[in-house]
Amino acid sequence: MTDIETTPLFRKLSAFVSLSEAEVTVLKELRQRRRTFTAGRDLIHQGQSDQDIYLLDSGWVCSYKILPDGLRQIVDFQIPGDFLGLRSALLQTSDHSVEPITDIEVSEVFVADLLGAFARTPRLATAVLWAASRDEAMVVEHLVNIGRRDADVRTAHFLLELGARLALVGLGSKEGFACPLTQYHLGDVLGLSAVHVNRVLRRLREGGMLTVHKGQVTFDNYDRLIAFAEFDPTYLDQERPFLK
Amino acid sequence: MTDIETTPLFRKLSAFVSLSEAEVTVLKELRQRRRTFTAGRDLIHQGQSDQDIYLLDSGWVCSYKILPDGLRQIVDFQIPGDFLGLRSALLQTSDHSVEPITDIEVSEVFVADLLGAFARTPRLATAVLWAASRDEAMVVEHLVNIGRRDADVRTAHFLLELGARLALVGLGSKEGFACPLTQYHLGDVLGLSAVHVNRVLRRLREGGMLTVHKGQVTFDNYDRLIAFAEFDPTYLDQERPFLK
DNA sequence: ATGATGGATTGATCGAAAGCAGTCTCTGCT
DNA sequence: AGCAGAGACTGCTTTCGATCAATCCATCAT
Numbered sequence: 001m002t003d004i005e006t007t008p009l010f011r012k013l014s015a016f017v018s019l020s021e022a023e024v025t026v027l028k029e030l031r032q033r034r035r036t037f038t039a040g041r042d043l044i045h046q047g048q049s050d051q052d053i054y055l056l057d058s059g060w061v062c063s064y065k066i067l068p069d070g071l072r073q074i075v076d077f078q079i080p081g082d083f084l085g086l087r088s089a090l091l092q093t094s095d096h097s098v099e100p101i102t103d104i105e106v107s108e109v110f111v112a113d114l115l116g117a118f119a120r121t122p123r124l125a126t127a128v129l130w131a132a133s134r135d136e137a138m139v140v141e142h143l144v145n146i147g148r149r150d151a152d153v154r155t156a157h158f159l160l161e162l163g164a165r166l167a168l169v170g171l172g173s174k175e176g177f178a179c180p181l182t183q184y185h186l187g188d189v190l191g192l193s194a195v196h197v198n199r200v201l202r203r204l205r206e207g208g209m210l211t212v213h214k215g216q217v218t219f220d221n222y223d224r225l226i227a228f229a230e231f232d233p234t235y236l237d238q239e240r241p242f243l244k
Numbered sequence: 245m246t247d248i249e250t251t252p253l254f255r256k257l258s259a260f261v262s263l264s265e266a267e268v269t270v271l272k273e274l275r276q277r278r279r280t281f282t283a284g285r286d287l288i289h290q291g292q293s294d295q296d297i298y299l300l301d302s303g304w305v306c307s308y309k310i311l312p313d314g315l316r317q318i319v320d321f322q323i324p325g326d327f328l329g330l331r332s333a334l335l336q337t338s339d340h341s342v343e344p345i346t347d348i349e350v351s352e353v354f355v356a357d358l359l360g361a362f363a364r365t366p367r368l369a370t371a372v373l374w375a376a377s378r379d380e381a382m383v384v385e386h387l388v389n390i391g392r393r394d395a396d397v398r399t400a401h402f403l404l405e406l407g408a409r410l411a412l413v414g415l416g417s418k419e420g421f422a423c424p425l426t427q428y429h430l431g432d433v434l435g436l437s438a439v440h441v442n443r444v445l446r447r448l449r450e451g452g453m454l455t456v457h458k459g460q461v462t463f464d465n466y467d468r469l470i471a472f473a474e475f476d477p478t479y480l481d482q483e484r485p486f487l488k
Numbered sequence: 489a490t491g492a493t494g495g496a497t498t499g500a501t502c503g504a505a506a507g508c509a510g511t512c513t514c515t516g517c518t
Numbered sequence: 519a520g521c522a523g524a525g526a527c528t529g530c531t532t533t534c535g536a537t538c539a540a541t542c543c544a545t546c547a548t
Contacts, residue, residue: 065388068474073388087377095381095479133331137339139383144309144317146391147435151535182495191391196535198497214544230312235339395505426525440505442527 004028008081008169009055015168017127026117026124031055033108037100044085044098051094052108054084059104060180064188065096074189076139077101077162077181081169083109086132102180134236141235146191149230154190155200156229159210159217164236176210176218248272252325252413253299257371259412267368270361275299275351281344288329288342295338296352298328303348304424308432309340318433320383321345321406321425325413327353330376346424378480385479390435393474398434399444400473403454403461408480420454420462 004010004024013019019027034057037043044051046065061078075096078084088094089111118125138161145154162179166172183201187194204210209225211218219225226233248254248268257263263271278301281287288295290309305322319340322328332338333355362369382405389398406423410416427445431438448454453469455462463469470477 065384067388067392071392073391075384075387087380095384136331136380136383139380139387140309140319140339143319143383143387143390144311146387147317148311148315183497184495193536194495195497195537199535202497427527428525437506438525439507439527443505446527 004031006170007031007057008079008171011169012081012131013124013127016130017123019124019127023121023124026121030109030113030117031057031107034105035108036103036105039100039102039104042097042099044088044094044096046095046097048094051085051089053086053089053111053114054106055109056080056082056084057105057107059100059102061098061100061104062185062189063096063098072188073191074185076135076142077185077189079162079166079169080171082135083128083131086128101185137235142189151190151192151196151200152203153229155186155192155197156204156209156225157231158186158190159212160219160225160229160231160233161236163217163219164233168236174219174222176216178215179212179217180215248275250414251275251301252323252415255413256325256375257368260374261367261371263368263371267365270365270368274353274357274361275301277352278349279352280347280349283344283346283348286341286343288332288338288340290339290341292338295329295332297330297333297355297358298350299353300324300326300328301349301351303344303346305342305344305348306429306433307340307342316432317435318429320379320386321429321433323406323410323413324415326379327372327375330372345429381479386433395434395436395440395444396447397473399430399436399441400448400453400469401475402430402434403456404463404469404473404475404477405480407461407463408477412480418463418466420460422459423456423461424459 004027010019010024010027013027035054039059043054043061056078058080061082061084062074063076063078064072064074066072078098084098084106085094118128141161142158145157149157163172163174163177166177167174171177182194183197184194186192187197190197192200201212205212205220207224207228208220209228210220225231248271254263254268254271257271279298283303287298287305300322302324305326305328306318307320307322308316308318310316322342328342328350329338362372385405386402389401393401407416407418407421410421411418415421426438427441428438430436430441434441436444445456449456449464451468451472452464453472454464469475
């Protein structure tokens, strides 16, 4: 069995709460029913109700909405350590679809089990709730990003944020990260055409700031990039004193 | 004392749950400490923590973020019956600012009182939680709106959504609604310049779809507008069978 | 080797929205 | 009455990003 302390969720939550022995055990028990899904086949459909919660163990997933004319807007990507359908299950609404970008491994979590775990370990509940609120803050940040930043800054900001999220679960650093997204995915999340994404990436590369090549995002000059993107590197990983 | 049954919050929640005598009483007790604020002065500042929750009784408010270069993105407007700072208080983060657009009247609600009310009346808790999730769904819808719809459709969609929300609390109908927003406000929420908003509104007016004049939004042809904006009129007010 | 496919890349053109500048019309003020 | 200011409106020019159309380059299947 995998050592729990290397799992993405554990790493993520540990950044905000130091988990006790008992809490680790509870976390472990949640991850029993493992399942795998293949890339491209929708996991959750827009309008579906009463679905399960999944904890993403490996691979990448995206949540999106489709417009009548076929245009797609990706709301967010989920990476290892993220929950899928948490909010939808708690609130019984699924207003968007969820599609695996790569083959993924998930742990199926029953709502009742999760609520039981929360009841036994309030600190765990707080930490998970915090993670959920962080996800929401990110959606708001994407709104600002798309509404008010130009394509270059917007793209840089998004990739930095993604890097920060990945770093939190041990899958990235200031150097860069492995990234399975195509330029079409980037277009759909940034509200740009894939062609334009290509030009933007070229400009960022020629500006010596970042390189995207062969499924690898490399931050060529992290500090310059931060400044260019107006990115606040603390906004995702600051400590929460009240939780410590 | 105001008759509770005419208050916006009561009307909104009643659309989803039929509240019992006891629940109405609890609701009434929450609305004790009335306060007023004047237009323009920020209620909540970005970064602030540990603030109160307010229930908006009358007037309009907007939540926004400011970028370093001074550009502003309004995340959403709040109208009578909406909570202010609910999420921030529960989750101890305030990542945006809140500013009254008009003079407003609010009821200050202490977190402890609200939680107490939830404990005594679970159905009320569910209803409020539902309202919160609806707010979140709206933010996602705005993301799609800004990311993938052109200015005209985007504007029409937004005004229809606003109309639907207002109708829910008795402040609007298929005919239109009173609206204190300037074209600058509309620009900031739609990710457009105020000048362009003006042109968009002219096109919509000349298309016989809607008129904005003197603080009044009039839907000149509701059905045509719905079709043009690809607006789903049920998405905010559909019944929740599990709550009835 | 030979295609077939999906993604990346580049060029050329077009259109939507921004930016700038100025006018107009209220409303409130003294 | 006269003025000041905010918001609404319009014309002109520029810029950003979309769209259309190729080409290129891996990987994979046969």
